[in-house]
Amino acid sequence: MKTIYFDNNATTRVDPEVFEAMVPFFQDLYGNPSSMHHKGGEVAQHIRRARRQLADLLGCEPEEVIYTASGTESDNTALWSAIRGRPDKKHLVTSRVEHSAIHNNVALLRRLGYLVTELGVDKYGRLDMGELLSALTPDTALVSLHWANNETGVLFPVEEIAGLCRERDIIFHTDAVQAVGKIPMKLKDSKIDMLSLAGHKLHAPKGIGALYARQGLKFLPFMVGGHQERGRRGGTENVPYIVGLGKAAELALKRLPEEDTRVRAMRDRLEEGLLKIPYSIVNGDRKERLPNTTNISFEYIEGESILFHLSHFGICASSGSACTSGSLEPSHVLRAMGVPFTAAHGSIRLSLCPYNTEDEVDFVLEKFPPIVEKLRALSPFWKDGKPSDSALLTCDTDNCSVCG
Amino acid sequence: MWEYSDKVMDHFENPRNVGVVGRIDGEGQVGSLSCGDALRLTIQVDKEKDLIEDAKFQTFGCASAIASSSALTEMIKGKTVDEALAITNQDIAEFLGGLPREKMHCSVMGQEALEAAVANYRGVPVKAAQGDVVCKCFGVTDAEIEKVVRVNRLTTVEEVTQFTKAGGGCGQCKPKLEEILARILHQSAAEGPGKPARMTALRRIKLIEEAINTQIAPALIKDGGDIELVDVDGPEVLVTLKGACASCPASKQTLADFVTDRLRALVDPEIVVREYHA
Numbered sequence A: 001m002k003t004i005y006f007d008n009n010a011t012t013r014v015d016p017e018v019f020e021a022m023v024p025f026f027q028d029l030y031g032n033p034s035s036m037h038h039k040g041g042e043v044a045q046h047i048r049r050a051r052r053q054l055a056d057l058l059g060c061e062p063e064e065v066i067y068t069a070s071g072t073e074s075d076n077t078a079l080w081s082a083i084r085g086r087p088d089k090k091h092l093v094t095s096r097v098e099h100s101a102i103h104n105n106v107a108l109l110r111r112l113g114y115l116v117t118e119l120g121v122d123k124y125g126r127l128d129m130g131e132l133l134s135a136l137t138p139d140t141a142l143v144s145l146h147w148a149n150n151e152t153g154v155l156f157p158v159e160e161i162a163g164l165c166r167e168r169d170i171i172f173h174t175d176a177v178q179a180v181g182k183i184p185m186k187l188k189d190s191k192i193d194m195l196s197l198a199g200h201k202l203h204a205p206k207g208i209g210a211l212y213a214r215q216g217l218k219f220l221p222f223m224v225g226g227h228q229e230r231g232r233r234g235g236t237e238n239v240p241y242i243v244g245l246g247k248a249a250e251l252a253l254k255r256l257p258e259e260d261t262r263v264r265a266m267r268d269r270l271e272e273g274l275l276k277i278p279y280s281i282v283n284g285d286r287k288e289r290l291p292n293t294t295n296i297s298f299e300y301i302e303g304e305s306i307l308f309h310l311s312h313f314g315i316c317a318s319s320g321s322a323c324t325s326g327s328l329e330p331s332h333v334l335r336a337m338g339v340p341f342t343a344a345h346g347s348i349r350l351s352l353c354p355y356n357t358e359d360e361v362d363f364v365l366e367k368f369p370p371i372v373e374k375l376r377a378l379s380p381f382w383k384d385g386k387p388s389d390s391a392l393l394t395c396d397t398d399n400c401s402v403c404g
Numbered sequence B: 001m002w003e004y005s006d007k008v009m010d011h012f013e014n015p016r017n018v019g020v021v022g023r024i025d026g027e028g029q030v031g032s033l034s035c036g037d038a039l040r041l042t043i044q045v046d047k048e049k050d051l052i053e054d055a056k057f058q059t060f061g062c063a064s065a066i067a068s069s070s071a072l073t074e075m076i077k078g079k080t081v082d083e084a085l086a087i088t089n090q091d092i093a094e095f096l097g098g099l100p101r102e103k104m105h106c107s108v109m110g111q112e113a114l115e116a117a118v119a120n121y122r123g124v125p126v127k128a129a130q131g132d133v134v135c136k137c138f139g140v141t142d143a144e145i146e147k148v149v150r151v152n153r154l155t156t157v158e159e160v161t162q163f164t165k166a167g168g169g170c171g172q173c174k175p176k177l178e179e180i181l182a183r184i185l186h187q188s189a190a191e192g193p194g195k196p197a198r199m200t201a202l203r204r205i206k207l208i209e210e211a212i213n214t215q216i217a218p219a220l221i222k223d224g225g226d227i228e229l230v231d232v233d234g235p236e237v238l239v240t241l242k243g244a245c246a247s248c249p250a251s252k253q254t255l256a257d258f259v260t261d262r263l264r265a266l267v268d269p270e271i272v273v274r275e276y277h278a
């Protein structure tokens, strides 16, 4: 069975060129870059080159790049470095739609006595800039807001927010794990203080990430150890993966125009085609959005069962439904957006990449509508091609946190 | 990805008995769209023989919810109403070659729809629905929880959530779930050895741990304190305690009393709490 991989926001395949670039570092080039002999020296050179490649993608200086083991580590490093660096300040601002790498730190921070403001979003997943401004206080140490949302692709105006923070001497961190490699960035001209990324979202392998930390920013290491990464992250470098991420960054920089044209066009065609299915809605702002992502709810059916049927045809996607997460509630992102419960459970995210083809879009557009039809025919909320007025539709419990 | 058995996948991809029976003699509806799964079961009964002639379902939900509904209809067709009522959620799961733990609530939903359809056929109220709602998020009653705990021999709140969904939303009902569990475990223990939920040493430790983590610690943390379980040795429970004013011996004593009270109520009246000093 052929695989049609439309789940590139979850992870991406390693580019063959990336893999090739990595192989020598599992064989001949095994030296420790810190060692004072030629085996170390030759490896150190390659790391320097990889750092330059990644810096070029970000539009920053190589010295501003710190390698980590994941997007999650980058997020945690940024968060804890910022607040430990400003022990006098006890307030943080983030949003309700962040990835769990940030989101799940909030409870811990509160337990430690920090005041955390979690900004809400509107039904399109957008921030209210007025609300953001009024949340900033002299006690605010850090604002951490993602650049692109992993579920909807919605973009936050991070450059503007970074400017507002700089004026107030607040550190601004952005989780750009979903944005890097998909949209252009030039951190040299930006007021962003820290930025997280993860290799596996841009065709490098899993288990390598990086944190951009602006030159001159007070930085406290999260991983305390050796002098690697100029003392900012201890631990012998993951050489093959750093080299792989460098190669992936070089390729991503070349492909950026393609993301904005060919990938965007495929995404739009896919989205338009799927919206022909009755009772389907796009979740999130369709304008300020990553070019590769669409998140669509098919009302009155449940996401996991859609995914299993898609998988039967080799199509990979993901869902914000309760059942897929192993939790019993639909995704916190969709709930924060106030997506009605008739739709939240039936949300499907399709995320493309330059490897995808028009033929694949056609194939998905052919297979998708019958799946929805089949599941609706099973649904107690559906009758004769329309929603039925089933008594089960409404929840009969009060104060239900699930429907909000 | 969930590991579903071939049988689950078969019933999901080729569901049997979809729709509504020709003559509705009994109808059961459980779940809701907001909760993420819902099932409507209709049955046609030969009243002379009290025999289920036909059963059909409509389901909104994940693959295992659809498969459980399909399996249920296959299992009850041709059975007398009493025979059908003897089917437990475990039977449904077994029929399907097992379900992931996190998906057991799908089998419970099937069993409850059956009970509701039979009650409707007989013109009597549904037993589980008669209890008091314990979990507001998912509308689960104490009667329902009690039944599922007994049938499936559940011992932890986590399991109760996996099987009934109760506790899987805001989490506010967890202390109540803990109490219900403790009460049932006591009763079962009193009923003698060999009974399903007899309190083994392991189960007792698990319960103590859970009571501390889900109930006692949150209460202490709210007031600026904290607690950690160090060891369980016979009736003795060793903990480290942190109070808002940790150095004050009087407050320490109140803390220890509070913890003892809670553990005795929740797990075992014999428990003695001791503070651990490293």
Ligand SMILES: Cc1ncc(COP(=O)(O)O)c(C=O)c1O
Binding pocket: A009, A010, A069, A070, A071, A072, A073, A075, A099, A101, A146, A148, A149, A150, A175, A176, A177, A178, A198, A199, A200, A207, A209
């Ligand atoms: C927005 C965002 N932040 C952080 C992460 C975490 O990255 P990693 O899985 O590399 O830790 C992800 C990945 O899913 C993400 O989408």
Ligand code: FES
Binding pocket: A401, B134, B135, B136, B137, B138, B166, B167, B168, B169, B170, B171, B172, B173, B174
């Ligand atoms: S009341 Fe039970 S989870 Fe909210």
